[in-house]
Amino acid sequence: MNTLQHGFQLNYGNTDVMLLFEGQPDHLVPCTSQILLDSDLFLVAGRMVGHSFLHGGPALAGISEAVVDVLFGASPDMTTITVEDCPDLERRQTIQLLDGNKDLSEEEKDAVWKLADMWDLPGVTSDNRKWLFSRLLQHAVLGRTDKQIKQFRRGLKETCIWQLLTERKDVIPLMFPRERDVEIKPQMVLDQILWPLETTNEDEDYPVETRCRIAGYLREFIATASQSSLRGLVQFWTGWEVPSSDMQLEIVQGSLPKASTCFKSLRLPGHYTNFKDFSQDLNACVATCDTGFGLV
Template sequence: MKQLRKGLKESGVLTMIKERPALAEVLFPKSAEQVMDSQTILKRIIWPMPDSKDEDDHSNVEETCLVTGFLRDYTEKGSSRELQQLLKFWTGWSIPPQHLYVEVSPEITLPVASTCLTTLKLPLKCQSYQAFKENLEASVRSTEFGFGMI
C-alpha cells in the first residue's frame, strides 16, 4: 500500500483526484458492470466482411449475416451482468478494449474466443436465435474456470 500511495503521489494522480474528486470514479471504477451496456460493446465491434473471392457463395454471406444478427440481438437484449460476462469471455477482461472483432467460421460448433486478439469466433451454422443464445451462454460460462479468473 505504501508503494501504491507513493506511486500515486509521484505521478500526480493523487493531487489530480484531490482537486477533482469526480475523476476518481473514472480512473478507478467500482466495477465494469456499472458502465456496461449494449452500446459500449456494439460501437467497438468490427464485423466480418465478405471475401471478394467468395462472391459466388451467397449462402455463406446470408448465414454470416444471420449469425452476426443473433450476436447483435443478444448484445442488445442482454443484461449488464450478461454483457460483462460476454466481454470477459471475449477478451479475458471486464473492461472493453478499443476494438472487438467477430469472425464466423464453418469449422467450429460452439463460440470460441481468442482473448489476445479480442476476437469472438462464432459457428456458421445456427438454426435459431435460441440455439445461438444457448451455445453462446454455454461458452461464456467456461470463463468461470479459465482466463476470467485472473
C-alpha cells in the same frame, strides 16, 4: 480485478470464498480478517488496482466514499460516513439505535453498552448520544480497517501512480467509480465490434448470407443480455470486463463459440439457424470465463 470485486477461493476451513472488500454496493470497506492483513493481500490489491488503471483495465467499483477519502489523506474525523458503510448488519442495527431521539429500552441500552465497551467507549447517556453514534460508526467503518487502508495505499504507491492521484483529484473517481457508473450498455459493446465484411471471398468458411445471420444473432444477444451476461461476454471476448476497441468477430467452422482474448477475437460457428440455440451455446461458453480463460 474480478477477484478483488467478488472474492477468491481460499480455504481456511470455515469459508469457500474470501472477500478483500465486504459490504453492500457503493459502500464496500476492507475486510478486517487478520489473515488477509498478515498475508499482505491489501498491498497486492493496491498494486493490482494501480496496474489495471495504468493499462486501461477494469476499475475497482463500489468502494465506500469514506474509505476512498481516508485513502487519499482525509482525516477520519472530517469524513462523511453513513450507516450503510458498516458491513456488519448486526452492529449496524445496534449503532442505528442511537440515530434520532427515540427513547431506548433497557435491552437496547444493553446492546449499545456491550458494543461500546468492546471498543473502549463509554455507555450511552442523554448527553453523549450523538457523539457516541458518530464514534461507533467511525470505528466500525474506519477504525477497524485503518491498517488495511494503509497497506492498500502502499500498494498503490508502488505502481508510481500516486503522484498523479494526489495532484489530479479528478482522476480518483475514475479509479474508484460508483457501481452505477461502470454499467456496460449494449451500444458501448456494439460500437467497438469489427463486423465481418459483407463481401464475397472464396477464402471465407461461410457465404455472406450465413455471416450476416450469425452477426444478427450476436446483435440480438447483446441488445437483450442482462448486465451480468454482457459483462461475461466482454470478459470472454477480451479477457476483462471493459469493452475494447477493435473487438474482432469471425464466423468460422466449429461446434461452439471460442475466443482469443489476446487478439480480442470472438469466433462464432456458422451452423446456427435459430437464435435460441445460438444464445444457449454462447451463454454456456461465457460462463467458463473464470475457469477456461475464454476458451471451450
